[in-house]
Amino acid sequence: MANSQIRKALSGFYYVYDDGKLVQTRARGVFRKRGITPLVGDFVEYVVEGDNDGTLTKVLPRKNELVRPPISNVDQAILVFSVKEPNFNTILLDRFLVVLESFRIHPIICLTKMDLLPEAEVEEIQKYSKQYEDIGYTIIQTYKDDPALLEKITPVLANKTTVLAGQSGVGKSTLLNTLMPELDLKTGVISEALNRGKHTTRHVELIEVAGGLIADTPGFSSFDFDTIEKEELTSCFPELQRASENCKFRGCLHLKEPKCFVKEQLENGEIEQYRYDHYLQFLQEITDRKPRY
DSSP states (O other): EEEEEEEEEETEEEEEEEEEEEEEEEOOHHHHTTTTOOOOOEEEEEEEESSEEEEEEEEEEOEEEEETTEEOOEEEEEEESTTTTTTTOOHHHHHHHHHHHTTTEEEEEEOOGGGSHHHHHHOOOOOOHHHHHHHTTTEEEEEEEEEHHHHGGGGGTTTTTEEEEEOSSSSSSHHHHHHHHHGOOOOOOEEEETTTEEOOOOOOOEEETTTTEEEEEOSSOHHHHHOOOGGGGGGGHHHHHHHHHHHSSSOOSSSSSSTHHHHHHHHHTTSSSHHHHHHHHHHHHHHHHHOOO
């Protein structure tokens, strides 16, 4: 019996990394009966049944898990957002950030295609970058064939399991190709009619890069708030969470409650209006969500 990690899942097989090699395994039938689905990133126990085949016998406890992409035990996420084609979108970025915060996954924001940005729009992007940095997020700016990309990004990868996520067409495959040219991943062709990339990635896989592991994930447009309760939403906005410690009422939702310090900081310009507006929109989505049974 061995104890190792699932590095790839494809067509019903789980490829377990053990002592420098990948072992092809299948899950035990009892997993399905118990409602257990192994995920890439899981630490597992398995038994060998042949030269390079095995059966998963146990999935060890996870520190976190994501549904989309389906992966567990993630340390951090690099959210890849283009500034053009498709255009930078703060509400989509904030959706990603909120869900990652809810799972206690550290976000890093990578802005791509900076070379496509017209000079008239550079100041606006730099303003947003400064605002997110002031909140506490790391910002990496890059572009295709950026000679300094490795210097910018490799220090944050070491000894971490990292999700590489974002909309299709923003440059995730281009970013991975720069980090590991031998992958030669197919990059998507931008669909001008839809202003989004065509889906090109077919499975989730953990890839060794710069002393850490990166998950290349299928393209998707957003996260859902299915697992977040309205009372938890404030904690997913770091600047609101800090301010809320000075609200008069515990559990303040920052709507019409008296002596709300979040509203006070909003009025003083210390909290950005668009971030608060997004908080209100997400709060409404959670409030309107159908109850789970």
